[in-house]
Amino acid sequence: xxxxxxxxxxxxxxxxxxxxxxxxxxxxxxxxxxxxxxxxxxxxxxxxxxxxxxxxxxxxxxxxxxxxxxxxxxxxxxxxxxxxxxxxxxxxxxxxxxxxxxxxxxxxxxxxxxxxxxxxxxxxxxxxxxxxxxxxxxxxxxxxxxxxxxxxxxxxxxxxxxxxxxxxxxxxxxxxxxxxxxxxxxxxxxxxxxxxxxxxxxxxxxxxxxxxx
Numbered sequence: 128x129x130x131x132x133x134x135x136x137x138x139x140x141x142x143x144x145x146x147x148x149x150x151x152x153x154x155x156x157x158x159x160x161x162x163x164x165x166x167x168x169x170x171x172x173x174x175x176x177x178x179x180x181x182x183x184x185x186x187x188x189x190x191x192x193x194x195x196x197x198x199x200x201x202x203x204x205x206x207x208x209x210x211x212x213x214x215x216x217x218x219x220x221x222x223x224x225x226x227x228x229x230x231x232x233x234x235x236x237x238x239x240x241x242x243x244x245x246x247x248x249x250x251x252x253x254x255x256x257x258x259x260x261x262x263x264x265x266x267x268x269x270x271x272x273x274x275x276x277x278x279x280x281x282x283x284x285x286x287x288x289x290x291x292x293x294x295x296x297x298x299x300x301x302x303x304x305x306x307x308x309x310x311x312x313x314x315x316x317x318x319x320x321x322x323x324x325x326x327x328x329x330x331x332x333x334x335x336x337x338x339x340x
Contacts, residue, residue, distance in 0.1 A: 140226065141195040141219050144169065144319055145184075145212055147231035147254040149297075150202045156305065158274035159296040161232035161312075162254075163200050165272060168312040169319055170198050182214040192323040208254040209261025216262065224266040228322060229258055230315060232296070236273030239307045241315055243270050243322070243331045268327055270318060272311055 146166030154160050170177045173189040177198055180186075184199040197219065201211030212229065221227055224246075231254050236242060246266045249255035259265050274296070300308065314334065321330040 139194070140221060141188075141197045142191075142323060143197050143199065143212075143215055143219065143221055143227045145199045145201065145208075145215065145227070145229050147205060147208045147229065147258075148200060149204050150200070154297065156299045157297050158232050158234075158300060159205060161272040161274055161308065162230040164308070165230045165270070165312050165315040165319075166198050166200055169316045172316055173198075182218055183211040184215065186215075191320055194323060196323070205254040205257075207257055209257035209259070212258050213261035223262050223264060224268075228268045228270060228319060229255070230270045230272065230319070231255060232274045233271035234275045234296070236271060237275050238273055238304055239311060240273035241270060241311055241318065242273075242335055243268070243318060243327060245327050245331075268322070270315060272308075272315060274308075 144166060146162030146164070148154065148160035148163030149157070155163075166177060170187050170189070173187075173191070173196075175187040175189050175198070177185050177187040177200055179188075180202070182199075183203050184201045186200075187198045189196050189198065197215065199211070199215055201208045203211045212227070215221070216223055216227065219226070231252060233242070233250075233252065235250065245268050247269075248265060249259055255269065258267065318330050318334045321333060
């Protein structure tokens with residue numbers, strides 16, 4: 128069985144790791160660019176730079192767990208991310224349910240956490256909604272990086288929201304929040320590698336149980 132699985136992996140095309148965000152220096156350190164930052168962190172750890180322009184994105188290529196990996200950051204702006212993701216999927220003949228990981232920010236999760244999901248609704252995230260619409264399916268793996276307010280349980284129970292709104296998402300983060308996010312980016316990179324090495328279920332078991340909803 129292991130030999131067969133190894134042969135199947137060798138015949139498969141690249142795995143796509145796409146981070147969502149907004150291009151340009153004005154958005155670089157904003158919460159909405161957590162997906163871009165995560166892809167940049169993976170690239171830095173792999174010794175590559177995400178700078179090749181193709182399919183309305185900037186990309187880099189590396190190998191993780193013996194498989195070719197395409198790292199990508201769409202240049203279409205967040206609300207049109209799906210156009211770039213769909214173009215990458217078509218070009219590499221990828222199966223969105225098997226060969227794609229999309230990383231993006233999530234207001235409904237507190238800063239300092241992350242969650243991995245194999246499928247689901249966009250839950251109000253415009254970039255995720257664009258990806259689902261362009262692919263025509265909700266069956267794609269996503270890694271959501273929390274950027275919401277870290278509220279106490281009693282505040283959540285009373286109906287308080289972690290959401291700060293559009294202005295918050297597009298405003299530069301302060302040094303304290305960036306320090307928290309920096310640690311999460313390392314965990315996101317590790318989670319992506321575990322997905323590639325052992326599969327989504329193993330990664331969800333390892334990382335989802337460590338984080339609070």
